[in-house]
Amino acid sequence: MHSLDHTFGALADTIRRAILARLALGEATVGELAKPFDVSLPAISRHLKVLETADLIVREKRAQQRVCRLKPEALKTASDWIEQNRRMWEERFDRLDAYLRELQGKESTDAGNK
Amino acid sequence: MHSLDHTFGALADTIRRAILARLALGEATVGELAKPFDVSLPAISRHLKVLETADLIVREKRAQQRVCRLKPEALKTASDWIEQNRRMWEERFDRLDAYLRELQGKESTDAGNK
DNA sequence: AGATTATATAACTACATGGTTAAATGCAAT
DNA sequence: ATTGCATTTAACCATGTAGTTATATAATCT
Numbered sequence: 283m284h285s286l287d288h289t290f291g292a293l294a295d296t297i298r299r300a301i302l303a304r305l306a307l308g309e310a311t312v313g314e315l316a317k318p319f320d321v322s323l324p325a326i327s328r329h330l331k332v333l334e335t336a337d338l339i340v341r342e343k344r345a346q347q348r349v350c351r352l353k354p355e356a357l358k359t360a361s362d363w364i365e366q367n368r369r370m371w372e373e374r375f376d377r378l379d380a381y382l383r384e385l386q387g388k389e390s391t392d393a394g395n396k
Numbered sequence: 397m398h399s400l401d402h403t404f405g406a407l408a409d410t411i412r413r414a415i416l417a418r419l420a421l422g423e424a425t426v427g428e429l430a431k432p433f434d435v436s437l438p439a440i441s442r443h444l445k446v447l448e449t450a451d452l453i454v455r456e457k458r459a460q461q462r463v464c465r466l467k468p469e470a471l472k473t474a475s476d477w478i479e480q481n482r483r484m485w486e487e488r489f490d491r492l493d494a495y496l497r498e499l500q501g502k503e504s505t506d507a508g509n510k
Numbered sequence: 511a512g513a514t515t516a517t518a519t520a521a522c523t524a525c526a527t528g529g530t531t532a533a534a535t536g537c538a539a540t
Numbered sequence: 541a542t543t544g545c546a547t548t549t550a551a552c553c554a555t556g557t558a559g560t561t562a563t564a565t566a567a568t569c570t
Contacts, residue, residue, distance in 0.1 A: 290408035306484035370420035
């Protein structure tokens with residue numbers, strides 16, 4: 283899929299973000315990923331499925347385990363969206379700021395003529 | 397609130413992202429924000445509430461309208477989280493890449509000794 | 511083949527989300 | 541004070557999400 287809806291949706295959960303942070307340190311099996319959390323293994327399994335659907339990780343069968351790896355292209359897409367909007371906003375803010383300063387200037391000169 | 401759960405959750409919807417993109421161009425009333433979309437006004441109103449809860453916008457009463465403005469600190473928080481993880485991943489990837497290259501080198505020298 | 515381990519799927523519950531239409535609020539204009 | 545406009549809230553429906561326990565699958569070990 284790799285839609286922004288899926289990507290951001292996948293990121294909107296503390297456990298899933300923690301899993302990604304863990305995977306940023308290197309690949310891990312499902313059991314290893316589940317260990318730190320106080321939820322059942324099936325719950326983790328479904329979190330991983332969400333991350334996989336969002337194209338944020340890949341799962342690869344290795345022996346009787348499944349090893350998960352980060353797949354950060356989707357992260358980049360999400361990051362790009364945010365950064366682009368932040369940049370637009372900052373430009374806008376700069377203009378607004380300049381405008382307000384201009385107003386301020388006018389007002390303080392007007393203030394004397396009240 | 398301003399939790400990452402809320403922030404990413406708010407971003408996980410096409411309409412809400414479009415609203416934010418629109419607001420990056422400047423403030424707008426609810427009606428103006430609703431216009432481009434093929435959904436009812438109450439639906440938009442609730443999207444705005446989600447964005448407000450996520451601390452991504454502020455709504456200010458002005459005459460009989462409500463004007464919305466972007467409030468990008470939360471966007472920055474989300475962006476920072478992604479960027480930090482991307483950076484970790486990229487370092488990791490570089491090390492892995494080097495390691496694989498090293499393996500590759502060994503293997504090709506070994507290849508002759510088979 | 512049978513037991514063990516690692517993980518996934520099924521069936522279920524509870525709650526959140528996104529949409530609708532209809533009614534309520536708040537402010538403005540007459 | 542009444543009408544009208546902009547927006548929100550209420551009530552409802554359908555679907556999605558997060559968790560559980562119990563069961564199934566798949567690979568490994570004996």
